[in-house]
Amino acid sequence: MLEKTALVNGRIYTMAGNLWEKGAILWQNGKILAVGPDVAIPSDAEVIDARGKTVLPGFIDAHTHIGILEEIYAFEGDDLNEMTEPVTPELRALDAVNPYDLAFQDALQGGVTTVMTGPGSANVIGGTSLVLKTYGRTMEEMVLVPQAGLKVAFGENPKRVYSELKKMPSTRMAIAALLRQTLMDGQDYLAKKAKAQKEEDVFERDLGMENVSLVLTKQMPLRAHAHRADDIMTAMRIAEEFGVEIVIEHGTEAHKIVEEIVKRQIPVVVGPSFSNRAKVELAEITWRTAAVLQKAGVLVALTTDHSVTPIQYLPLCAAFAVKHGMPEEEALKAITINPAKILKLDERIGSLEKGKDADLVVMSGDPLDWRTRVEAVYINGKNVYSDKTSMNVT
Known part of the structure; x- marks a missing residue:
């Protein structure tokens, strides 16, 4: 079983009716375990700091x-x-x-x-x-x-x-x-x-x-x-x-x-x-x-x-x-x-919800602004693209 991964401090569009200005997504084995503003992050989880970033479903x-x-x-x-x-x-x-x-x-x-x-x-x-x-x-x-x-x-x-x-x-x-x-x-x-x-x-x-x-x-x-x-x-x-x-x-x-x-x-x-x-x-x-x-x-x-x-x-x-x-x-x-x-x-x-595939996009700003960059992409919980920005993994 793979270790848990948490993306924290991001502005999260769930596309399921919620927009969290500062939220977290926790996933394991390619599936989302939790998403929201008050997600408990396990001490042994890999943590990705998405402060100042916008996060959406793929x-x-x-x-x-x-x-x-x-x-x-x-x-x-x-x-x-x-x-x-x-x-x-x-x-x-x-x-x-x-x-x-x-x-x-x-x-x-x-x-x-x-x-x-x-x-x-x-x-x-x-x-x-x-x-x-x-x-x-x-x-x-x-x-x-x-x-x-x-x-x-x-x-x-x-x-x-x-x-x-x-x-x-x-x-x-x-x-x-x-x-x-x-x-x-x-x-x-x-x-x-x-x-x-x-x-x-x-x-x-x-x-x-x-x-x-x-x-x-x-x-x-x-x-x-x-x-x-x-x-x-x-x-x-x-x-x-x-x-x-x-x-x-x-x-x-x-x-x-x-x-x-x-x-x-x-x-x-x-x-x-x-x-x-x-x-x-x-x-x-x-x-x-x-x-x-x-x-x-x-x-x-x-x-x-x-x-x-x-x-x-x-x-x-x-x-x-x-x-x-x-x-x-x-x-x-x-x-x-x-x-x-x-x-x-x-x-x-299609949305960021518990039980769904951990497919997500991390963007530098407003997703509808042509100047916004895609900074990281995750498919089934795996980081498959990164433009080498300042996102920190600890």
Whole structure:
């Protein structure tokens, strides 16, 4: 059993309803034992003095391509899209992530301790995403959820890719039809599988349909790339038809149909709002989208969509959301506890509470001030990044 560690004298944002101007966090074996202004510190604990520092839970980005689309490799490190068939549910991003991608170092420097990463949006169905911590030597060390959602894409990207290949889909109608057909095939697959099991008969398994089955049985959601309001509505319509869970990712025009999203209680991962108008779907990109959704009661997270925006700038996304109308506490929730809830990991990460993972970020000042530095990062209680400031360990 590892010795206890205590971080003391810090300004602690728990993201669970408390802000301690001078508090402490005690952890052992990667889990938080206590947090608050009156934590009893054992005499044999390692003590970290965070006087004058701000402490938050590790930041979480709920939509990235980190480790899959490596920045400095034009072909060698690009495993983002299997652009040979429009429907590839059998693919797993788990098999594409390089834990030695330089972007993981950038993530730590920005205080990002957990990410969801997955396939791109070239295909109607691109494969499954995963959730992992941003520190480790192997995927086995880093992974939290090996299959965290089935990536589906609407709009311009699949249209452009497959119209150029003279293949379906070249229209939004075809995108929706391919997704519906795959979900219907999944329903048939489940029925045949259940019948074979009942009759103790041989059943021929299918890797893609196994992943689709996880969606149909609500073991993971559809993670829908959708920018335009009509594409968002199509995504939600199909999810309703098949009774499956869905997360809207990007949601550039989500502010136009906020009432529909609220009515269905669909979470939205907004961004990358640092992007320019690189395509027609982004014509109305604005930082205000996140604020409008949050004010209406939508569960909102902010994303860099790394590598569209470098992962280390996730805290700046929260700052810009505040600049455009989101309350400060809500902006911080959008990069901590909200993405944890969207990823269904809020019992482990996203806030500083007893029993949760000891993932925390120590910052030099206000987390929403662009001048503030990340001075130290802890994942599972281990110091995985330090900028060698004056924090004292005794």
